[in-house]
Amino acid sequence: MDIHLHNTKTRKKELLTPVTPGRVGMYVCGPTVYDRAHIGNARPVIVFDVLYRLLRHAYGAENVTYVRNFTDVDDKIIARAEETGREIGDITAETTAWYLEDMAAVGALEPTKMPRATDWIGAMVEMIEGLIGSDHAYAAEGHVLFRVRSYEAYGALSGRSVDDMIAGARVEVAPYKEDPMDFVLWKPAKAGEPGWDSPWGKGRPGWHIECSAMADALLGESFDIHGGGNDLMFPHHENEIAQSRCAHPEGEFARIWMHNEMLQVEGKKMSKSLGNFFTVRDLLDQGVPGEVIRFVFLGTHYRKPMDWTEKKRQEAEKKLDRLLRALSISIELVCPPSHEFADLPKGMQIGLEDDLNTHAALFSLEQQAELVEGLASGDIVSGEPHQGDATREAAVAFATGLDVLGLYELLIARKQRRLAETSSLDEVHLAFVAHYELAKQNKDFSVVDELKAKLLDAGVEVRIRQGGVDLIPGSNFDPTKLDGCK
Template sequence: MTEITLYNTRTKAKERLAPIDPRNVRMYVCGPTVYDRAHIGNARPVVVFDTLFRLLRHVHGESHVTYVRNFTDVDDKINARAQRDGRAIRDITDETIGWYHEDMDALGALRPSFEPRATEYIGQMIAMIETLVAKGHAYAAEGHVLFSVSSYPDYGKLSRRSLDEMRAGARVEVAPYKRDPMDFVLWKPSSDDLPGWESPWGRGRPGWHIECSAMAHDLLGESFDIHGGGIDLAFPHHENEVAQSCCAHPEGQFAKIWMHNGYLQVEGEKMSKSLGNFFTVHDLLEKGVPGEVIRFVLLSTHYRQPIDWTEAKVEEATKTLRKWRALIEGIEPSSSAASTVVDALADDVNTAGAIAELHKLASAGDAAGLKASAGFLGLLSDDLGAWAEAPTADADVGATIEALLAERAAARKARDFARADTLRDGFAAAGVLVKDTAAGATWELAPDFDAAKLEALR
């Protein structure tokens, strides 16, 4: 059996994955807060952990892997959006989850085994909070329930921070009902105009961190194999998950291996609406960037490293995938992915290394191996390939091309080589493949045909 090694954020070292139960390898990944479209940074953990999910299923069997990714559908950002738009919260969250599925499906991501919504697990959250209070790890104050950080000696070990440093670095105004500045909210009161549920502490709603602990425990148990998410979640979200989960269920260890993907930049700068470089997955798809190309770019950098999203990378990925799709056309895949590709992924999900192995297969002309191995990474599948198919020309496009070809011939005859060259270069830029023969010029449309660029030649 292939041995998988993964970098554990908690231990700062690569570790061999030794499943708690090889018949049920379990992974939890923090999902989106559903109030708006997912941006490209949100897509990175989806693609990263989808690739790990594929590897786990390949090694242990599809029926022996459980992957949970949640939807946070109770949150102050959602409440604010509902009030701003005058819409029901459930309408917004249902719509946003639908968008999320559409966009992640376009990236070739498999659906997880479970996609729990926070609002479906309020009872489990209340039960866990009651346990924490009963064990002296949480306390009620002014309608809130807070976790007592000082009650858990290992707090800070995941993110390698000391309590004294965290207290000294706290920049937010400390609520008067907190015993310690680092204590965090498990439950908070809700006014009549906000969503709320009845609890032993009055009508209210959960804090953010408790939902993942409750859902992970309910679906995966006291201990499971892998917990993933973006590096921005390591503190405080994941640190708080560890504390409350281990205190509520000390018989378990919560997650054995913690994995975090790096940040995403755009053209060397932090993605920000103020910089005008913020865009969603939907924005890219609407602009004509294929989902398969987005996936390729996201896989081209090792998941633990920061990734720089650039137009140059998009163009290179597009060219590569077109070339590979031309190579595999009409070819049946091999029975399994190349061992070199599997081994690269088994080494801490080294997708950049796996893509390098795909290039070797393509260079060797191993189309069957390329198709099977790329499919292992969620690439070159039939359902993602429509973008690479050559478009067909309608009558107007065909007439425009023929007229421009006649103009090019006339320019050549008149020795107006500047105009002839302009048309030649314009055809190439527009994705019109022209071939001059003894019988005259023939043409066809390339997959990247751009009607606007063709029209600009007239």
Template sequence: MDLHLYNNLHRRLEAFAPLDPARVTMYLCGPTVYNYVHIGNARGPVVFDVLAKLLRRRYPKLVFARNITDVDDKINTAAQELGVPITTITDKFTAIYREDMAMLGITPPDVEPHATEHIPQIIAMIEQLIARGHAYAADGHVLFSIASYGDYGKLSRRPMDEMIAGARVDVAPYKRDAGDFVLWKPSTPDLPGWDSPWGIGRPGWHIECSAMAEAHLGETIDIHAGGNDLLFPHHENEVAQSTCAHGGKVFARFWVHNGMLDMGGTKMSKSLGNVSVLHELLAKHPPEALRFALLSAHYRQPLDWSDALIEQSIKTLDRLYGTLRDLADVPAPPAALPSGVESALCDDLNTPAVLAEISRLAGDARGLRNKTAHADKDSVENTELARLKSDLLAAGEILGLLQQDPAAWFSRGSDAGDETRIQALVDERNIAKKARDFARADAIRKQLADEGVLIEDTAQGVRWRRG
């Protein structure tokens, strides 16, 4: 079946077909590494990790790039406040970002370009823009001339006056047009800088991504992804400068944007101060539950982030892992992606529909397990049970879920000694129930409940889990 993605370039769902099936290219705007990222910054990497998994099943030669912005005014400010070189800041937060992404189960990109490692390519692209009449040098700066590109604003579809206001541009005397944006700017001795035809300076933010994408993916890429907060000015400016530098060639054929996270109905952002730091959330909650929560709404829609959403995600994963634990004796050979899951993902990455299908598979498996607890291992029912388990694991894998051993999931935050103690209490409760000492059995249940341990009486025996 065809993969359909919502292409923001044309504002419609379109069937995706790469320019070259032997080398499919995708670029995702990565972090500016000056501080810890918030949970909203993780939505794009998680969502587009799923897209990359889906694409690799169809096009094994996918080249997926996610950049690191390691030269930026925010980084300069952080370094100056601490009195350290910018690399002290960028090295620290790049390492933390990678660790956080790994904890969320995100596969590393094929290419992770750093802006500071591409200064020659950035300078070369700026020189191309000047030579083609799309950029000009003025007062130590180089600026892109938006008047030189007739399709400026086509991606974001904003009126020019709104774009100028939204870009928060400086109306500097050296600009030909108020909307012209910086490609290169001069650096004073206390700022990082590189030699260039226009003096010691540093690149503007927008040109960095254009140069890195060209260097690793080519002049035209198949998919450019990112948050919808980047649609303007960042992605609009990328389109303008890349198209003009490449003689009119299409820069990105598909523009795919994820929606923002809200807290209490307000967009999560560092400027508003209403952020939940990802690094802190990963220390407090199971990382898989955070990933589950980020996939619980359609990627293009806003997602209301809350403690309740995290807790619901944990409970749902408890139920799913509980199903897999009850099926521990059922062989599960690797399976193809279930058709219902593939159909949902091919419909513009409909992850909520996939999660619903996972829930259905688990429910069917639990129901059949209860009916076949004593069935012959070669029965038709147990063959169906094996299929359901295989489908459940395959559906989880494409979303980056349900790949732990159930015992590891349920033992999170505990040590082996604590598990042994809890299991001993559970065994004591079982003995008390058989002896009809219900007062002791109830006392043990309450003791464990007070510790956050829930007991479940199932057809397969007594199970326990942390609430």
């Protein structure tokens, strides 16, 4: 297999050549845990979850280490604790659990390792001491700062010079800085704030040092892939590179840097002031299933801006139902996903190997679903339902494709929900027919009209034809509203 990924650092696609042959290490910047994750936060999770799944199929699950951190000490967390009067540990434990629950709902596997920043303070202090010892950092007024100009390649990732950054940048001016661009590695703790003992007094780490220290401890001085949203390219990732390369001059830090583009809602930047800001949990609670969220996200290449729209949501519902038909055939044939990279549909292999082109992969998957249905239909005509080798091979490839895109388990759950919903709708159908027959006898259709209105509110179309009544659930079908329809 030849997986090519766009490297932000070199501005070109590069063949993934692992630092350690046969093994891959990947670090992705995780959340600051103080509130629910909004849908923009879910984009890097889904992007790098697909890459993680692809790497597991290509190299074997035991040969891929995926690290995603939790920032559990931060100004926003401290502010939230002050606002609510709650303990910081309670807030971070709760929001970490929320995050994992919501990301699981959109089909994300848990990474191999999920370090919490507060568990790695010692490693951060040790790295800072080393940077001071090599004259890349200095202590001043209880702070420790990194000397940006001591690293000649600073700015190479984001493609700007230090002077340009100073001219228009988010630079904190402070009297204890030797240079405006120098950034904080350690800061003193204010009264009432969390803090840890250090050679520079009680304090806490800056944001950037935590990822460098944890990546070094868990993946080594050189590893394969570092990912995150492109909003992190500067200053966070630029600072990570500088401090890591200076702390370990012989190491590469990350070979390939990958950045996903941002998310919009109906063509506009998501913001609370525009009323188009919502969390993953908001969507789930509104009845948008996790597989729909994931499918919409996969439809746009990760390096292009993604637009969440109602039209895309509706289209995803319909396409997922078509995929569900092919999955039902695969289940009937007892064809679970293969863990062999070669068993992916050919079009998916080509798309995913080409810089994780999930748009192309989805198109190939839909074609594979049509192939499975067509072959299965031919088997039935021939009198041997689903027994052909070609049908089985196609079904295995389809199930494997679903798995690599993170849709297999989500569609299994969708199928189970549909079975439960169908059972509930069958009961309502029997009751509606009884009321309809009674109404025809009594010439009073008021109860039937009332039931039709309730069913419509539940997302069910009522079609009364000669010889029967059909209840047809739509894409907005809400089975929780059926109780009042009997």
